[in-house]
Amino acid sequence: MPTDLPLDTPDERSFLPGLGLGEQGLRLKTLVRLRWLAVAGQTAAVMLVHWLLGFDLPVGWCLAAIALSAWLNIFLTLRWRGNLVTDRNAALLLGYDILQLALLLYLTGGLQNPFAFLFLVPVTVSATSLPIKWTLFLGALAFVCASFLAYDHLPLPWFAEAPLELPTIYIVGMWTALVSGVVFSAIYARRIAEEARQMSAALSATELVLAREQRLSALDGLAAAAAHELGTPLATIALVAKELKRELPQGGHTGEDIDLLISQAARCREILSRLANRDTPADAILAQAKLPVMLEDIVAPLRGSDVIIAVDAHAADDGKPKREGEPVFERNPAITYGLGNLIENAADFATTRVDVEARWSANDITITVRDDGPGFSQDIIDRLGDPFVTSRKGYGPGDSGDAAGRHEGMGLGFFIAKTLLERSGAQVALANRTYPDHGASVRISWPRMRIDVALRKP
Structure with missing residues (x-):
């Protein structure tokens, strides 16, 4: 029987990485790219506010905080050769992003700064890719930073002749909206990511079943071909065995072996007959x-x-x-x-x-x-x-x-x-x-x- 079956389907175990519905982890490249995007945006915002709009702010400290993120990215790119990072290390890197954002907001007005909503980003990224304990950790860290910035921060960069003083009730509303947004975004993102993993697992399981069915169908065709091709040699074996039985003396081990050969050939022909007539009612x-x-x-x-x-x-x-x-x-x-x-x-x-x-x-x-x-x-x-x-x-x-x-x-x-x-x-x-x-x-x-x-x- 030929052995070159059309079995060039992927290894069945390669279909199963998501079947346990476990966490998928974060790639270092993803974290680095997100931080480069943050560095570019933060740099542009500081330059726009200070040099274009002319507002006074501690630009040196702000650029130092941004440069620290850039140096961290360079260090990670050169030092960390792996693709995936552990859940703990990914959570620590996202925690750094929260602290760095909190430092920039402290220097530029705290929760009065409209960019305070960016606290949502690290928590949402964690919710889609990391275990829930690390998402809770990052959510708690964002909550602590937002609470601190609500009461202690440097003044918001504004016109010197008309300082901006937002009422306390507005700051409380900003804090409430920020915390609510972090919680809602994390829950929503996690639910969507979980459903996506379940759909991926279901697709992988379906591909596995289809691959097995394809292999079985290929073997079914080979069985039909074998039933047709093996009929003639089996008939020849049975005929030669009967001729040998007539020519050899009766009795002895040789006669028993020939009888066994004849019976097994008959059994093979019966099996092939069932294969050829399996649709008979x-x-x-x-x-x-x-x-x-x-x-x-x-x-x-x-x-x-x-x-x-x-x-x-x-x-x-x-x-x-x-x-x-x-x-x-x-x-x-x-x-x-x-x-x-x-x-x-x-x-x-x-x-x-x-x-x-x-x-x-x-x-x-x-x-x-x-x-x-x-x-x-x-x-x-x-x-x-x-x-x-x-x-x-x-x-x-x-x-x-x-x-x-x-x-x-x-x-x-x-x-x-x-x-x-x-x-x-x-x-x-x-x-x-x-x-x-x-x-x-x-x-x-x-x-x-x-x-x-x-x-x-x-």
């Missing part, structure tokens, strides 16, 4: 089966090797009265293939035994497949379920197969099984068995109302 009664019966049907073709496959299916002992009977499943090819693949994988890796345990309650149906093999490798357990991730021999670079005779693997079977089961509404969880037991454990669970046909009947 089936009888409604035969299309349903109770869970224990369905499991036995799946396990039956896998028995006959040295590995024991035991099925244990009964209601969960949760201390509640058992009112529901055995769950009834539709004979869904997706569920049948998914469970069959997981059980077959467990049998391949098991040493002596595979346990298939099914439990159901009023709300849930759970199937657990355990084996006594080596278990999942810690190197790939987090990536199992992705295409071409496998611990089998024979597919990795320089790998030529398992000397023990177990078949080679491409890592597609588990990906297809997991995806098909999840499409049926199941949750698939992987784990290694706890000490002193050893081996792998796969847990598949459904909400009973979604999967049990008996509960859907009127």
